[in-house]
Amino acid sequence: MRINTLEDLKYIRETGLKKLKPKQKVRISVGMATCGISVGGDAVFEELKEKLKNREDIILTKTGCIGFCHVEPLVNVYIPGKGILIYHHVQPKDVEKIINNLDKAEQLDNVVCQIDKWDHITSDEIIYGEGFTNIPCWNELKFFKPQRKLVMRNSGIINPEDIDEYIAVGGYSALFKALKEMTPDEIIYEVKGSGLRGRGGAGFPTGIKWELAKKEKSDIKYLICNADEGDPGAYMNRNEMESDPHSVIEGMIIGGYAIGAQKGIIYIRAEYPLALYRLQKAIDGARHYGLLGKNILGSGFDFDITISKGAGAFVCGEETALIASIEGDIGRPRPRPPFPAQKGLWGKPTNINNVETWTNIPLIVKKGGDWFRGFGNEKSPGTKVFSLVGKVENVGLAEVELGTPIKTVVYNIGGGASSGKKVKAVQTGGPSGGCIPTKFFDLPIDYENLASVGSIMGSGGMVAMDENTCMVDTAKFFLDFTVDESCGKCVPCREGLKHMLFILENITKGNGKEEDIGTLEELSETVKTTSLCGLGQTAPNPVITTLKYFKDEYIEHINNKRCPALVCTALIEFEIDQKKCTGCSVCAKRCPTKAIEGILGKGETFKIDQNKCIKCGTCLEVCKFDAVIKTSKGVSNG
């Protein structure tokens, strides 16, 4: 059927609500975004499917990820009248226990929290039930408490593969409002007023970008959703597309109406098969209801979306390279001007926004720009999803208001370092960002503040580092990535980064020279200043910031040939503490190069032959008596 009137929309909303919170039936949904699947969510789903074959009273569905990836696989159990219980670390063997104890579901030991009500924002707050006693509400958990879910308003609750459920929670009502009650200029006014800034990293005001594209006169205009997420350790966009694909599509249709574009393209990397599948399914669903295609909602506005698959080149996240890639050209940036807003895809005016930017649009249209300004701070309104990874306890997706201090994200949400060690720095913005030391952890996260300490907001990657992280090695890691991903067009990026990597490799191998630090600083400056596109202009940031804040580590590597964090293999040695060694010989058996010898049962005889040792660390891993120690010229973990 086609949706034309408010009644049509309401009718589908009712249908959706019946699926989302059935009156009589239990609904079990498994967190099946890529993060959930990778830790066994699909096995749990299959097991449930098998066990529920003959159960009419239970509905089984998939859902996305609520962000708490550390404790996945997660299973939501909705019990009518009561609400939703979330179980953590569910394995296939737990399935039976869950479905056999529905009457005392809250008594199972792996309940993480409950959801009694949830603000989907685009609709009135949905009450899922009166709640369970003695179970913490989701927002009482330390992980969720500082968070504010705007972008992830539906993630982990609704079934992302069912358009009815998206409509049930108020989806496409913003589109209805936009097409039926607002003019394009009014929409742009609201978006401008909201202060929303591009979530892909650069933070350009979205409203102004739209205005530029709208001003251009052309028979055809294009709209692109940049879903070429490629920062190591960052997966916010992936989750947004996998958990709530319709929010992206709704945002794009509104954007198309506002700037006068007829065609939308989602440029997504082919390495995201699930996101691709769910987006395509969402597009099909929207077409079915007449929300895409000709005469949308009977308003006379035509707009359609197609998907363009990228081959996974990092540089194709850069606007002009992305356009070149869609055109079938080699993915290399083009000089600006002309800007994409003037001459973009196929030489036509083109507006490009990041996935997360698009998901914010329905909220702004529905609630107004002023409402949006109520979140975040003056210069950076709204929220931002961070993918918090690295050496923190609670790895996952955290959506916080901009202006939240770094320490809240790292310590409150992240729970501090997982190893019992101290967090030393966070790296924001992926390979284009910098490492921020703990002394700046009071800093409110926003575009300007992160830039002031040499990093960037980027698309939202946040990698925590503890004392076991070597900062020279970290700089080398990110540079290795950018060298690999540089398109090779301009010299500073192609050649300059390569030589920076050479120098860093030498330093970590103990071959560093004193003048290397100066050379690195000079070269970083030139690459940053003279590169053609954003990749080269930001790629030296990890080196610049680690040189600035952790210079002592570089000096240790260069002058003393010592790696204080015991990471750089060329500078460390493994030894056996013969006092602790019990002579069990496990290390000797497991050593791949037979570098360890000793007499069984005699701990004092075990020794590592340094000439044979390849420093793989197996001995350290397998020793149960902490007898293997890592050393680097006087520093040791023993």
Place this chain on the structure above:
Amino acid sequence: MDNEYIHVFINGQKFKAKEGELVIDIARRNGIFIPTLCYEESLKPYGACRMCIVEIKNKGVKKKITTSCTLQAFDGLYVKTDSNEVLKHRRILLELYLAQAPNPEKIKELAQRYGVKKTRFKEKYKEKDPLNNSCILCGLCVRVCNEIMGAGVIGFIGRGEKTRINTPFFEKSDLCLGCKACAEVCPTGAIKFIDEGNFRIANSWSNTSVELKKCKMCGKYFAPSKLDEKIDSIYYYRDKNNELRDLCPDCRRKVITKRINLITENEVEKYAK
């Protein structure tokens, strides 16, 4: 008429220009030297070699370094082509070039001009490099082959520092016209062609070979037949029966000279009557 022009300032001197004109063109027209390795007037702006960087020093605007081959002029634009910062970066870029391709004259010349005596960086050397370790990936050959000749014989292969220029799959190309525009435009002389018998062979492009046309008079091989066909396809009004087309430049000269002489003789006779 005068208000159609704008004024830009280059190194403190005032110049007339058209709005949107590239700064490098304005500078060159007025005899100001800006080094380039990837710029060619007849091709689209590309901005890869970064040698032509200049500093924008407009009051109230943040100081910015950008390439003059992509910078469009606006009224009151103030740029410096050799500010200290520009020179600092240009020298480092030249060190990078010296590490990538130390031998080409053009690179040596520029390095000398800017006082770069040696490079601090590890020199790259590839065994059996079809481009003789002289390619700096400026892309001029690829662009001229695509944009001007419309042949599309060569392209970029790979990405980043592994980028190379060659024919697809390193196989002989049957699209090559043998025009040698690529070799002509190459700033470092990296591209090699040789004429052997009735074939022109592009050693740099996977030994792609093109047949040459034989002169009907002296029997010398002189121009690629495919290039001739290409020109025919563009200048369709060219007289296909003109016997001059099948002659090498030397014989052509002889024939034309002879004709001119004939005409003159005739005319002399005419006037004599």
